[in-house]
Amino acid sequence: MLQTLSGPCFVASLLIFVVGLLARAVWYVRGLDWRLERVAYAYHRDRSVSGALASIGKWLLPGGTAGWRAQPVAMLAFFLLHFGAVLIPLFLLGHTVLLEETTGISLPSLPPNVADILCIASLAGLGLLVLRRLFSPVLRQLNTWKDWLVLLLTFMPFFTGLMCKFDANAYDTWLLLHVITGELFLVLAPFTKLAHIVLFFMSRAQLGMDYAIKRGGRARGGVFPW
Amino acid sequence: MSQILCSPAPLTTKEAIHELLADKGGAEYYKQMRQLKVNQDALAYDLQSTCKSRTRTWLNICAHCGMCADSCFFYKTNNNDPKQIPSYKIQSTLGELLKRNGRVDAEFMMHCMDVAWGQCTCCNRCGMYCPHGIDTGVMFSYLRGVLFKQGFTPWEMKIGSGMHRVYGAQMDVTEEDWVDTCEWMADENSDEWPGLEIPVEKVGADVMYICNAREPKHYPEDLAQAAILFHVTGTNWTVPRVGWENTSLTMFAGDFEGCAMNIKRIYEAVERLKPKVVVGTECGHAHRATVVEGPYWAGRESGDPPVPFMHYVEWVAHVLRTGKLKINPEKKLKMPCTLQDACNYVRNDGLGRYTREIMSYIAEDFREMDPNNEHNFCCGGGGGMNGIGRYRKERNIGLKNKLDQIRATGAEMVVTPCHNCWDAIRDMMEVYEEHNIKWSFLKPLLINMMEIPPNIEHVES
Amino acid sequence: MPIITLRSACAFCCSLLLLVLVATSSQSAESDEILTVSFPAIANPSLPKVIFNHTKHVNYVDEHGSDCSRCHRVTKQGLSTAFSDARLQKAGNQVSYLHQSCTGCHSKSGQGPALVQCRACHVEAASLGANNK
Known part of the structure; x- marks a missing residue:
């Protein structure tokens, strides 16, 4: 079973992930309408490109925006989670080997200790996010099952992956769970809020361009003081 | 009342506007809405x-x-x-x-x-x-x-949209009323300022000035002050006969068809009079509607207006910077002052640096609110909220935020170059019984503290 | 018959080979030969070296009508200690070659760990026996 899951199933879920997210990105861009949004996307390249990049870049930096600085706890939780969530799936040694053997794409790999620390940090970040969701009155007003689903989908691969390492006696069981939950994450990402993996960039770029092209770019230039 | 007051159709006649106005506070209008x-x-x-x-x-x-x-x-x-x-x-x-x-x-x-x-x-x-x-x-x-x-749509917004469609202005100011008010204000002030003019429909002037209908309707002295400042700075200016009103209650109302009608009237005036630049009065949403969103409603692919449009604060910063308007240092504001950043042209058009430039010329003790500039809070009355009776209670609760911000600066004067913010600040002072803080547009402040150049005749009244 | 000769030669060489390899590996239960893959030598390995049950592999090869040459090349110096053509691979490709060869055969035969089961083969010598069934 593991052969099938880690072979053809892995390739299939990777394909769904990549094609699905690409489709969402394409659908996003194709759905933009300069008249409806009132943003002249094709004009003012001198400031629109920097506007889009600043809008993405500043939010990728911890403390890079007033929004992050205003909410240090939320910021900490997000970044703890996302450092690992971006780096581990792509650069963990086992993942790079699997990726190379199945797709031929060769990526550098993280030192195992660093990967362990990142993974534990991500789980800590997830824990903080869960606590926020449970106890913040704001989040309690907003919570839906979809938000919990996303947290669960994210938690499982991290947790089972870490257990593979720390519970060697049940290695095969944890590994099987890890492969299943990892692939579930890949397959569901394009259809859930996990699609923000690409749509974050689209949406941020759009708002950055809106401010750079229309709302003040003329006076302010491309870089909005996020 | 038996007639239909609430329907999806926009108001397009004077009669319809008057009928709806007669329904005090929109009581019947909202009753009908429930059955819509x-x-x-x-x-x-x-x-x-x-x-x-x-x-x-x-x-x-x-x-x-x-x-x-x-x-x-x-x-x-x-x-x-x-x-x-x-x-x-x-x-x-x-x-x-x-x-x-x-x-x-x-x-x-x-x-x-x-x-x-x-x-x-x-x-x-x-x-x-x-x-x-x-x-x-x-x-x-x-x-x-x-x-x-x-x-x-809230009652007042429906009426506002109708006003724009019928009168081409947010209030029932006809073309005749407008031209009369211009003449009247020029006359009224020409004793004090010999040679003062409000040139209507002058082709080829450098500046075309457009304003908010409240100015001719309720405080025409604002128009006179604009004229005096253009006069003193030696600006070759004019106002259009049609397309002089740049606010857009249609924008607040969600009447985007009406928005397009407004903006086209203004851009047509630009085409007729061929000014080098258009200056709009101290109004936030007028600027947003005319300069930021307007080009799109007019179908302009570049998103830019046909000629450069300036908010009044940009123009004031320009004349101060170039020395066309000089401030008497003795008359600068001595009391602690703060500045209200209007969302519509500060966050949403980046003009905060111009208002700050102006403050550096006119105030000795300028104190920023916290937060400020792009990160400012709304005055509490934006987006049409000031005008809607149905949400008066909600608005008054919200006003407290800005009042707290103002109080925290210790300022005794709030410079407020925006009609909506000005109203909200006036109301918050009344609602929360704050009597020690003043607020003002730029024009009266500038007129009080400017140096009159030797070539401009001035007769003290 | 040449085949018989080759087989006995192989058997002889294998025993020699074992002597070399077993020296570094610990002997688990019964009398199975548990070997450590020592080629290629990796300076700072991220994971423990691969340890595998050589007896099981020999038995499998035997039962399926093949011989040592299934995994070892005969050179002028005798039977190669390294796996198959591992030494002929470019330096950067040797690990990948072993991954593909081992798990490829496991996959075809339906036995042995898959590529994802990193720690089925990369085990600490100390914990031997738990996974190398």
């Missing part, structure tokens, strides 16, 4: 054809992280009421409307109306605090458009 039939097919079609990937993605990927909550002054002033979280407000209205694909009743539409106009001023502040770049203010503005098309 939602055209679900048309609604579904509108949502399908105008709600595209940007908005749907915004609603879709909202992580419900709650980071927008604290950015909203309604949330803050309502004791952190979870129902005032921007994300919740939009998800429970537009989000729900999309989920049900327009299969909703009048009660739900009225709820949407009460949120879209009564709990959001479209200040766009929350959009700056969302990691995903979700601009809820933009979505509420869109929702207002959807609601307007179905007839679910």
